[in-house]
Amino acid sequence: MILLQAVRIAKSFGARRVLNNVNLIIQEGERAGIVGVNGAGKSTLLKIITGALSPDAGEVIKAKDISVSYMAQDGGLESGQSIWHEMLSAFTHLIGLEQQLREMEKRMGDPTVMADGKQYRQLLRDYDSLSADFENKGGFEYEANIRGVLHGLNFRDMDYNTPVNILSGGQKTRLALARCLLGAPDILILDEPTNYLDMDNLTWLEQYLQSYRGAVLVVSHDRYFLDTLTKVIYDLDNGGITRYTGNYTGFIRQKKEMQEQQLKAYKKQQEEIARTEEFVRRNIAAKDTTRRAQSRLKTLEKMERVTRAGERTQGKRFFLCCPAKRAGSA
Numbered sequence: 029m030i031l032l033q034a035v036r037i038a039k040s041f042g043a044r045r046v047l048n049n050v051n052l053i054i055q056e057g058e059r060a061g062i063v064g065v066n067g068a069g070k071s072t073l074l075k076i077i078t079g080a081l082s083p084d085a086g087e088v089i090k091a092k093d094i095s096v097s098y099m100a101q102d103g104g105l106e107s108g109q110s111i112w113h114e115m116l117s118a119f120t121h122l123i124g125l126e127q128q129l130r131e132m133e134k135r136m137g138d139p140t141v142m143a144d145g146k147q148y149r150q151l152l153r154d155y156d157s158l159s160a161d162f163e164n165k166g167g168f169e170y171e172a173n174i175r176g177v178l179h180g181l182n183f184r185d186m187d188y189n190t191p192v193n194i195l196s197g198g199q200k201t202r203l204a205l206a207r208c209l210l211g212a213p214d215i216l217i218l219d220e221p222t223n224y225l226d227m228d229n230l231t232w233l234e235q236y237l238q239s240y241r242g243a244v245l246v247v248s249h250d251r252y253f254l255d256t257l258t259k260v261i262y263d264l265d266n267g268g269i270t271r272y273t274g275n276y277t278g279f280i281r282q283k284k285e286m287q288e289q290q291l292k293a294y295k296k297q298q299e300e301i302a303r304t305e306e307f308v309r310r311n312i313a314a315k316d317t318t319r320r321a322q323s324r325l326k327t328l329e330k331m332e333r334v335t336r337a338g339e340r341t342q343g344k345r346f347f348l349c350c351p352a353k354r355a356g357s358a
């Protein structure tokens with residue numbers, strides 16, 4: 029099932045077109061990476077996907093009722109609250125259920141409720157159903173989850189009552205990542221999540237994301253991280269995007285093969301063009317061969333040109349300085 033789709037996205041900043049006709053899909057449970065050189069538009073694309081930025085053209089379509097969390101590049105958590113309080117905010121729904129259960133327990137001990145058999149039995153049924161809901165949603169594990177994630181992201185030795193606003197930039201970024209992970213959204217979107225992680229944290233994060241139940245879309249310059257995690261790579265290059273199936277190493281291999289094929293096709297076509305041009309030059313002015321030459325010239329003009337980079341364009345620019353062409357055709 030497709031969870032999210034970006035369709036024909038275009039975005040410019042001033043005269044610079046950063047994204048041009050970009051398409052991207054995120055399927056259920058997918059692990060996808062976005063790569064590209066610095067300034068290729070990776071962060072811009074993530075911002076558009078998450079609604080933080082509007083595209084100039086195109087649209088982002090999201091499946092109904094899915095949750096998305098986004099960690100911006102170096103986007104540290106800012107808060108006057110404690111570390112623990114901030115992590116708890118990922119579980120407000122469970123905390124709400126827990127409070128309802130506590131209130132029900134109080135009412136169960138109320139003598140007037142106990143004296144009313146019908147009301148009491150109904151309360152027991154409601155309590156059972158809410159307890160099951162609480163358990164199914166991870167109500168008995170969330171505190172352990174918070175500890176696990178904080179431990180994994182290098183807060184093991186911290187007092188969890190520490191206010192977030194006195195932490196370092198790197199710690200705030202790791203906390204933002206922790207908060208995103210604990211929210212357990214259907215799509216987790218992370219921009220350079222491995223900044224500020226040491227080797228242990230990185231290994232922990234790789235394992236956490238590998239067994240993550242939702243989809244993950246990640247921008248990273250860390251090829252080892254991408255190799256471990258991703259099954260799909262989106263390559264942003266010159267404003268366009270190409271989707272490759274496989275991890276980072278697979279992507280590099282496929283891209284190289286594609287570039288080699290493109291170069292071959294380009295060279296082959298250039299040879300053909302040169303041969304045809306030569307034929308036209310030799311024959312266009314001669315009475316008995318001019319029609320054949322003109323026909324070749326037309327073929328040349330209509331030919332779909334392969335560029336060195338593999339793009340295809342319609343050829344039009346030939347023989348602008350050829351007298352025979354000026355006289356005879358176009």
Ligand SMILES: Nc1ncnc2c1ncn2[C@@H]1O[C@H](COP(=O)(O)OP(=O)(O)OP(=O)(O)O)[C@@H](O)[C@H]1O
Pocket residue numbers: 041046064065066067068069070071072073101
């Ligand atoms: N708000 C903005 N105003 C003007 N230009 C911008 C803005 N945001 C991004 N850009 C420009 O758009 C281009 C793409 O930026 P973006 O941050 O998306 O690239 P990136 O691929 O994420 O780069 P990096 O790998 O360095 O993080 C860059 O040239 C950047 O300077």
